[in-house]
Amino acid sequence: xxxxxxxxxxxxxxxxxxxxxxxxxxxxxxxxxxxxxxxxxxxxxxxxxxxxxxxxxxx
Numbered sequence: 001x002x003x004x005x006x007x008x009x010x011x012x013x014x015x016x017x018x019x020x021x022x023x024x025x026x027x028x029x030x031x032x033x034x035x036x037x038x039x040x041x042x043x044x045x046x047x048x049x050x051x052x053x054x055x056x057x058x059x
Contacts, residue, residue: 043049
């Protein structure tokens with residue numbers, strides 16, 4: 001295998017990895033948004049946090 005072959009294969013590998021990383025980054029951002037939405041729904045959906053804060057403020 002010549003030096004040019006290795007350089008070409010490395011360039012192709014880097015391009016493929018860069019594209020895969022873009023896809024992975026997009027998925028991670030989407031997962032992060034879903035997790036934030038779930039946390040917000042758990043905290044404020046039932047009103048439990050709001051009720052606890054009301055009880056602390058009123059007393």
